[in-house]
Amino acid sequence: MEFQKIIDDYIKFVKDNTIVKTIADGRLCSVTTPFLDRHNDHLEIYIEKKGDKIKLTDDGYTIADLKMSGLEINSPKRESILRTVLNGFGVKMNGHDELFIEATPANVGQKKHYLLQAILTVNDMFNLASETVQSLFKEDVEMYFKSNDIYYSKDIKISGKSGYDHNIDFLVTATRTKPERFIKIINNPKKDSALASIMTLTDISRESQPKKFVLYNNLEKTVSNDFVSALERYGIYPIPWTEKEKCLYEFSLN
Secondary structure, three states: HHHOOOOOHHHHHHHHHEEEEEEEEHHHHEEEEEOOOOOOEEEEEEEEEEEEEEEEEOOOOOHHHHHHHHOOOOOOOHHHHHOOOOOOHHEOOOOOOEEEEOOOOHHHHHHHHHHHHHHHHHHHHHHHHHHHHHHHHHHHHHHHHHHHOOOOOEEEEEEEOOOOOEEEEEEOOOOOOOEEEEEEEOOOHHHHHHHHHHHHHHEEEOOOOOOOOOOOEEOOOOOHHHHHHHHHOOOOEEEEEEHHHHHHHHHOOO
16 A cells, blocks of 8 residues: 555656646647756657647757757767667657657557656766766767878777786877877866876886877866866876867877
8 A cells, every 4th residue: 555655646746747738829739747857957848649640759859958068969879879778768860850759549648758768868878877978078089080180099908017907098109200199088077087097198108208198078067277287297288178179280190
């Protein structure tokens, strides 16, 4: 009986906090739900009846919001992540970045639930999973290098003076006028990530005396001067992503 009451209370909460409005001359209705997005705003979807079918849609809000935050779905890896999420809930995306699902009067409630879960999961996949975000930022860097003819090797293991192997995100080979260049990628620039990069780059010893860089993401947050100065004190050159044009000089063949 206690468990049943919990379920009944939850259903009552959802029902009491769902607002339905008829819009567009009665052709659509908007549904404001009690579920919150990453901005703590209530998720809103739209319902349109087309003959015997019912279409439920986010009207493009979810993907547009990600793009406004600087995250484009513009690579095979990102598209694969998104498609996996959507397929899991039976949700589709059209050419207008609209997430939608089709229903019948018999299953519209279930389909509404699937669409809301898909919207929330897309937000989580791209904004809350640090491993995913780090991987995507690294992918942005790689795409920039490729589009600007910067030649590199990726994920190189190099032994340090300590005897431990370290991973270098990108290695640009030496040219006639420039030394070998080691590049570490940091998506979340803070004290711990600075210390980890310093330990890696200073532990590596090469006769060629490579130049060492940290390329960090500063698009969505202000990076402290302490982060930058810590790297510089150890002879590491920090490059913020908002000034990525510096890569063209530092890593080009000329």
